[in-house]
Amino acid sequence: MQKKQVIAILIAVVGIGIVFSLPKVLVHNKTEEKEQVQGGEATASGSDSLNEIGKLMAEKHTHKPGADDQKKIQDFTKNYYSVSDKEKKRIFADSILAYYTKFHQYDSVAKYSAEIAILAPTEKTLVAAGDAYMQASDLVSVNDKPAYMDKSRLYYKKALELNGGNLDTKSKLAMTYVTTSNPMTGIKLLQDVVKEDPQNETALFNLGYLSMQSGQYEKATQRFKTLIEVNPKHASGTFYLGLSYLELGNKAKANQYFKLAQGLDNDPEFQAILESYLKDTN
Numbered sequence: 001m002q003k004k005q006v007i008a009i010l011i012a013v014v015g016i017g018i019v020f021s022l023p024k025v026l027v028h029n030k031t032e033e034k035e036q037v038q039g040g041e042a043t044a045s046g047s048d049s050l051n052e053i054g055k056l057m058a059e060k061h062t063h064k065p066g067a068d069d070q071k072k073i074q075d076f077t078k079n080y081y082s083v084s085d086k087e088k089k090r091i092f093a094d095s096i097l098a099y100y101t102k103f104h105q106y107d108s109v110a111k112y113s114a115e116i117a118i119l120a121p122t123e124k125t126l127v128a129a130g131d132a133y134m135q136a137s138d139l140v141s142v143n144d145k146p147a148y149m150d151k152s153r154l155y156y157k158k159a160l161e162l163n164g165g166n167l168d169t170k171s172k173l174a175m176t177y178v179t180t181s182n183p184m185t186g187i188k189l190l191q192d193v194v195k196e197d198p199q200n201e202t203a204l205f206n207l208g209y210l211s212m213q214s215g216q217y218e219k220a221t222q223r224f225k226t227l228i229e230v231n232p233k234h235a236s237g238t239f240y241l242g243l244s245y246l247e248l249g250n251k252a253k254a255n256q257y258f259k260l261a262q263g264l265d266n267d268p269e270f271q272a273i274l275e276s277y278l279k280d281t282n
Helices: 003-017 050-061 067-082 086-102 106-119 123-136 145-162 167-175 183-196 201-213 217-230 235-247 251-262 268-281
Strands: none
Touching (some): 067 086, 086 106, 106 123, 106 145, 123 145, 145 167, 167 183, 167 201, 183 201, 201 217, 217 235, 235 251, 235 268, 251 268
């Protein structure tokens, strides 16, 4: 399969089955250059249009609520905006968020995750808001993406103000810089996380993903191998390791890791894709 098809399948499968296990890296089509820091990963090239693929994934998995559910959402929303008590507003916001999450309405999930973070700014709610805006960035136009990434960055930074030692949040924050005019800031953050904690799964995955995205498949295999040594049950990491080997032309190794991934996530679509790749690599 073509590389673009490979990445499209990964985003479609893992983006739904393993929420935020995949970073939402956006690719700029204006440049083919690869910037690199010493010993680090290159930034993403413009060879694959993940923006369009992300939109297709979002459209595929976004569902429209039925009449009854729409009525409930409308009622909860009306109540949310009609009360001033923070505790009551939080209850209504939680209910609204649950419905939008159920129907994969990611833009609205981001909005109400942020509302909850404003009402109750704990580390958990702030990170959730950052995650939601990162995920919702796949739904919006190219022109709107920077604003969503900015909001994601804002909430991660606020969470880090409460707990500066959370390396997973630092790793997520790093990915919000990859699409800016200074992507090296994000890569440096990821490298700092790995330096402090060589077994941090989020940073290892993100660094591997960036290496793969920029065509550095040897480096990608190193990152993903370290990741699955830390966590042998990391399904998306195992899958990406297989894909990295496939890009390197090593079908035997690719087949080995696709088989391992089969036992790590029972999602039917994920299993179907794995079966397809196993046939291709036999």
